[in-house]
Amino acid sequence: MNARVDGTGLRGVSAGTTAISSVGADGKALRYRGYDVAELAARSSFEEVAYLLLYGELPTGAELEAFRDELAEARQLPVDLAAVLEAIPASAHPMDVLRTGCSMLGTLEPERTFEEQRRAATRLIGALPSMLLYWYHFTRAARRIATASDEPGAAAHFLRLLHDEPPLASHARALDASLILYAEHEFNASTFAARVCAATLSDLHSAVTAAIGTLRGPLHGGANEQAMALIERFTDAEAAVRGVEEMLARKERVMGFGHAVYKQGDPRSPVIERWAEKLARDDDSRRKLAVAHAIDRTMRERKGLFPNVDFYSAPAYHALGIPTPLFTPIFVCARVAGWAAHVFEQRADNRLIRPSAEYVGPGPRPYRPLAERA
Numbered sequence: 001m002n003a004r005v006d007g008t009g010l011r012g013v014s015a016g017t018t019a020i021s022s023v024g025a026d027g028k029a030l031r032y033r034g035y036d037v038a039e040l041a042a043r044s045s046f047e048e049v050a051y052l053l054l055y056g057e058l059p060t061g062a063e064l065e066a067f068r069d070e071l072a073e074a075r076q077l078p079v080d081l082a083a084v085l086e087a088i089p090a091s092a093h094p095m096d097v098l099r100t101g102c103s104m105l106g107t108l109e110p111e112r113t114f115e116e117q118r119r120a121a122t123r124l125i126g127a128l129p130s131m132l133l134y135w136y137h138f139t140r141a142a143r144r145i146a147t148a149s150d151e152p153g154a155a156a157h158f159l160r161l162l163h164d165e166p167p168l169a170s171h172a173r174a175l176d177a178s179l180i181l182y183a184e185h186e187f188n189a190s191t192f193a194a195r196v197c198a199a200t201l202s203d204l205h206s207a208v209t210a211a212i213g214t215l216r217g218p219l220h221g222g223a224n225e226q227a228m229a230l231i232e233r234f235t236d237a238e239a240a241v242r243g244v245e246e247m248l249a250r251k252e253r254v255m256g257f258g259h260a261v262y263k264q265g266d267p268r269s270p271v272i273e274r275w276a277e278k279l280a281r282d283d284d285s286r287r288k289l290a291v292a293h294a295i296d297r298t299m300r301e302r303k304g305l306f307p308n309v310d311f312y313s314a315p316a317y318h319a320l321g322i323p324t325p326l327f328t329p330i331f332v333c334a335r336v337a338g339w340a341a342h343v344f345e346q347r348a349d350n351r352l353i354r355p356s357a358e359y360v361g362p363g364p365r366p367y368r369p370l371a372e373r374a
């Protein structure tokens with residue numbers, strides 16, 4: 001007999017095995033292929049982590065150099081993809097731009113056989129930031145930017161394309177750490193969507209497109225944008241405490257807090273919180289951080305809830321001069337490495353994912369022709 005899981009959102013149900021990451025050991029640990037995420041964020045680079053996720057081991061110096069070269073080449077967009085990006089309205093949400101861009105790339109450079117999966121994954125990791133920033137500058141300033149740069153890492157490349165100047169090393173390092181934190185998270189909703197798609201033996205672009213659509217929602221990736229909107233609502237810490245207490249009294253959700261798996265704390269949160277503190281150099285950033293800390297204290301005291309990775313990502317990204325609508329797309333640019341690794345893993349030992357449902361609708365009844373229905 002099947003276990004019944006209605007209304008539980010499948011919490012606590014093991015839906016398969018994975019060797020890519022482990023979430024929530026001891027209520028708070030996160031490891032990518034056995035490596036602690038905080039140590040990776042402190043000591044490695046996003047490219048090393050992407051390689052680890054895709055290939056199973058950390059790269060040697062030569063392997064990393066070759067992988068970086070491949071990623072740098074993958075930043076160039078095909079002209080037909082650029083033309084599609086130009087047709088997307090400025091009013092579109094940037095997540096929809098990435099969803100469309102990923103799908104379009106799949107028509108121009110389809111993954112014809114699974115032998116091509118590594119090429120297709122590297123291409124997506126390199127091209128997604130380019131798609132986002134090409135569309136962003138075209139629709140904001142009618143500028144067709146060059147999406148190549150000589151920055152070796154995705155983080156510095158992203159900031160350079162966004163701000164049109166080489167980033168400070170500390171800014172590139174902060175974004176790099178954030179990409180590492182966002183790169184992978186076991187069977188979260190978007191990764192599970194990617195695996196369900198991959199299990200039909202569909203192509204990588206379809207799996208990633210499904211994942212982007214799933215990540216878009218405010219209960220998943222969209223929480224970092226909502227956290228920023230919340231922080232911006234308050235002028236100072238006192239106003240934030242009052243405002244959050246009122247929200248809780250109205251039983252509203254405070255975005256960026258709580259987690260479906262971690263019950264004692266999100267190990268990514270202290271890492272990005274420290275970066276948010278380091279980056280807060282001007283009055284505006286310092287004020288936003290003070291508001292964020294006040295919200296955090298109030299949530300811990302009143303609800304016993306801790307911030308998840310999305311909460312302090314908001315003031316950190318703000319201090320890097322990143323516009324709020326680009327927050328969740330940055331999550332995509334990182335998580336695509338994890339999604340691709342899961343697609344590879346699913347394919348390596350595949351079975352169609354097809355759970356059953358317990359029917360709770362009306363019992364059997366005869367059909368009444370249209371003319372007899374009032």
Ligand code: COA
Binds near residue numbers: 009223261
């Ligand atoms: N703000 C206020 N209350 C919250 C909350 C939040 N962010 N997160 C959980 N709670 C409360 C719920 O209201 C519920 O309280 P109740 O038992 O009195 O009804 C209790 O905590 C359990 O919540 P539940 O939604 O069942 O837990 P979950 O495991 O399904 O939730 C999330 C996980 C992430 C969906 C949830 O914490 C949430 O909505 N957070 C905000 C969105 C967010 O930050 N998402 C990014 C996740 S990385």
